[in-house]
Amino acid sequence: MKRVALMVGAAALVGACTTAEMAEETETVTMAAAENVCTTFGPQTPRDISLRTGTNPDMFQMAPASSEMNLCNIHTHTNAEHKGPGFSVFVDDSDYGGYACNGTDELTAAELAPAPGAYGKVKPGDTIEVHWVHTSCDIDPGEGLGSCLSDTCTDPLLRVEAQTFLVVNDSNALDFTTMDWTGAEVNGLDQPMMIPANTGEPIVFRGSTTGPSFDQQTCSPLKVTWSVRPTCAKLDINSLHRWAEAGNVFNETESHGVRQLVTDPRLLSEIE
Known part of the structure; x- marks a missing residue:
């Protein structure tokens, strides 16, 4: 534009x-x-995960598996920031544009029934991209990406596990509260209860932080290892409302905007 x-x-x-x-x-x-x-700057995000090419030379150290790191934040974006095999329908280039799940136009009237509640800027029929952010810092999960750093850990390794969901009004769809952090540790590390494991092999690559404050002229300086699942899953919107109503530790009460797709090869890493 x-x-x-x-x-x-x-x-x-x-x-x-x-x-x-x-x-x-x-x-x-x-x-x-x-x-x-x-x-x-180093390689940027989001990207089309179906395209593996990129010419950015910054080969920074990849973060270990998220199971070997501390969860530090969970948040959502409306729509998908990435473009992938299961979410390739372009919405628009606004702050809440991005990409929609391919099956959006096949939803039933019941799945699209209005469901007002505590979690804002998302409704049945919307697509959201959820980010589980992990850090190498010895911290507890909290609000915003600042929770992934500390006074004694200012340059951590960061990893984002990303899953795109098609939001529906259906109690039989996935429950977001089962993907939250409840204070539990696994092998001494803060971990979410679960992240969907049946939506395809994650595409892993070097990138950055996202959000509508960045574009191809204003880049993010942070270096992040991304793990993006290639297909959508249906998510019950009522579970998002329950997550907000319960007062989650991340203080998330509404879905965030998106950074538009990064397409300049100079800003993308090669997917190995």
Whole structure:
């Protein structure tokens, strides 16, 4: 969208110039726009996980398996930030745009029935992408990504386990409260109760943090190992409401916006 706007602006400025002059001006503006891409940063996220190519040279150390790290935060985004085999329907380029699950248009009237409640900015028929963020710091889970750092652990290894859900009004769908953190430890590490394991082999790659404050001109400096499952699962919206009503430790009461897809190969790592 920004590139198109710049090209239109260039054409207006040259007025009655010749076609050759207009082409030269457009090329100059396009090159300038390309130079605004934040190529001095490490690989960025989100991405199309079906495409494995990328030319970003930053081969930072990959984080270990999430089972060997501490869970530090859980939050959701509306819609999916990534594009994948099971969530490839483009919604729009707004802060709550991104990608929808492929089966969205097949939902029944009952699954789409309104279900107001405590968890905001998501409704039946929406897609959400859930992030279970893990850190190498010795901390307890808490609010925001700041909970993944500490005064004595300012440069941790970070890993995000990501799952995309199609939100429905159906008590037979997955219950989000079964994926929460209840204070339990496994082998001395904070872990969620569960993350779906039947939605395909996760795609693992180097990237960054996400959210609508970043784009291809404003990049995230944090280095994150991503593990993104390639297909959607249905999730009961009423369980999201219960999660918010219970006062989860993450203080999450509404779904977050999305960062639009990163497509410039200079900002992407090669998926090994």
